Amino acid sequence: MGKISYMRLKGSQHLRQRLVLATLSSTPILIDDIRHEETWPGLRPHEVSLLRLIEKITDDCIVEINETGTKLKYKPGVIIGGKHLVHDCGFSRSIGYFLEPLLLLAIFGKKALSIRLAGITNDSNDPTVDTFKSTTLPLLKRFGVPSEGLFLNIESRGCPPLGGGEVVLGVPIVPNSLTAVTWIDEGMVKRIRGKTFSTRVHVECEKTMFYTARGIFNRLLPDVYIYSDHRTGPQAGKSPGYGISLVAETTSGCYISTDTAVSYARGEETDDYDDERKELTPPEEVGEQAASRLLGEIEEGGVVDSTHQGMLFLLCAFCPPDVSKVRVGKLSPYGIETLRHIRDFLGVKFIIKPDSATGTTLLTCVGSGLKNLSRKLS
Amino acid sequence: MISRQNTNLMQIVYGKPGLKPSCSIEKSQGSSEDEDSDGDEFFKPKGEINKNLKEGTEVCHVNFEDSSKFINHVKLKNWKDEELIESIRDRFVTGDWSK
Known part of the structure; x- marks a missing residue:
């Protein structure tokens, strides 16, 4: 065995893409200067958690991190997949952060993957689990990922800061390779679907989001249906929050989505406030913003x-x-x-x-x- | 977001041909140059300022937050506005297709 030649990269940016591309192209990478000038240098908890997750689904991969976490050596292994895996995604980023790389890696695995992910299901930084269900999974199917065994079940929801959500993800493998697409017709929007959720808050929040969002679409399209998903008890996780995800389906089978969620800030973000909790964005505004953002996306055009x-x-x-x-x-x-x-x-x-x-x-x-x-x- | 008008998208994404790819290592140099030129911005012809701005979008932070969600910080349009609604009506099946 000769010396491994590493592709040298810098900084913490786009770590997920780098890990996905490194793994799938079997390129060992060495990343320097990961937040080396910041007060808290090095890899964040969610990044380390992602590396641990990749270790779980692959064989023979080597992850080395230096003491301060500013340097990462990653030698990709073989993607195995497997059934009934469990991973705790922690609280620093939501499950959506992990799902993107996980989906891309798992389709090229040796065996189909099924994994239970615990953590935050809905927040404003990453696409929520609802968006993955409504938009990301159909996108994969478009490229020839078999629909059998491709699912995402939301067992319980969790909002920041304490999470408590759980999802079960199933990903089949692609038999040989993906299928190239010619996908340039975005079609016309034929219907809008959506889902509101609320955890540990009054169900009225959902109705308000629903009415304001619908109010904006009504002048454009009658076929608007927004489901409600009010969770209580252990299924509602540990923190209060509410939000909405919307998806516009077009005549040519494109899915255009937006989502948002509001909840109280994570621990580190509340340092400026002396124990006083910042007021949440009222549900009227949340509904209106989400609907406006969706129309903005439709205006932009494109198949995604x-x-x-x-x-x-x-x-x-x-x-x-x-x-x-x-x-x-x-x-x-x-x-x-x-x-x-x-x-x-x-x-x-x-x-x-x-x-x-x-x-x-x-x-x-x-x-x-x-x-x-x-x-x-x- | 990058405006499409009269800009070569290939160059924005992949950098100018002949130059080394603008990824990772070059970026730190790029940003320091930008700092130097900050003061001169007032005295440059209009076109050049624009050019600089465009280059600015090319240089991204080495420790950029890793999120695919694009949060547009520009104020959302008021979609209750009748004119605006009309402008995208044809993107919906309910639009007027007789035109």
């Missing part, structure tokens, strides 16, 4: 919303060496950074053209021909 750009590009790049063509609205900063990482790890460069007639962006690429290698080893 801004949140899913990164995942869309990654999936295109993981396809066999066929041409994929997709349309998005404006490129989001996260989407741009994803494109750069894809080039660095897989050598796939997209051809990006603005479509001035509709104000959207067209992206074309030839997939890297990623095969499900883990499966072949068996």
Whole structure:
């Protein structure tokens, strides 16, 4: 065995994409200067937790972190998957943070994955579990991920700061490789679906969010249905909170989603307030903002919303060496950074053209021909 | 968000051809240059300021928060406004397709 040559990277940015791309392209990486100039340097609890999660679903991967956590060495292993796994995601980021990389890795595993994830199900920083259910899973199916065995069950909900939510995720493996897509028709919005949730607050909150959100859509579309998911007891987790997730379904099978959740801030964020809790955004505003944001996303155009750009590009790049063509609205900063990482790890460069007639962006690429290698080893 | 008008998206994303890819290591240098040029901004012709701004979007923090959710800090549009509603009506099946 010769010396392993590491791809050298800097900073804490886009750790999830780097780990996903490193694993799938079997590139060992070495990341320096992780928050080395900050008061609390090094990796955050959720980042360490993510590394532990990757260790759980892979064989033979090596994670080395230096004492201060500012330096990380990662040598990817083989993705195994497995049934009845359990992982505690902690409280510093929500489960949504873990689901994105987990889904992308698990589809290239040796065996199907089923895992119980505990932590925060809904917060405002990451896509909520409802969005994964309504939008992200259909996106995977579009690229040829089998729908059998692909599920996400919300057993109990948990809001920041104390969480207490639990979901069960099932991910099948792709038999050989994904399927390239030509997906440039966003179609017209035919219906809007949504879900409100509330934990440890009065059910009236949900009704208010529902009415204000619906009030905005009513002038555009009659087919609006928003489900309610009021949780009590142990199913409601440990902290009060409420929120709404909305998804617009189009005639060509695109899902455009937005979501939001409000709850009391996490411990470290409340340092400025002397024990006094900041008032939560009232449910009227939450409903209105979510609805406005969804209309904003629809106005932008594209086959996915801004949140899913990164995942869309990654999936295109993981396809066999066929041409994929997709349309998005404006490129989001996260989407741009994803494109750069894809080039660095897989050598796939997209051809990006603005479509001035509709104000959207067209992206074309030839997939890297990623095969499900883990499966072949068996 | 990056405006599409007359900008080469390929260059924004992948950097100018010939130059080394603008990823990771180059970024720290990029940001220090930006600091130097801060003071001169007033005295530059209009076009050049714009150019700088565009480059600014290219340089992102090395320790950037890792979240795919794009939270637009620009104020949300007032979607109760009748005109605005009309402007996206054709994106819905209920729109007027006789035009």
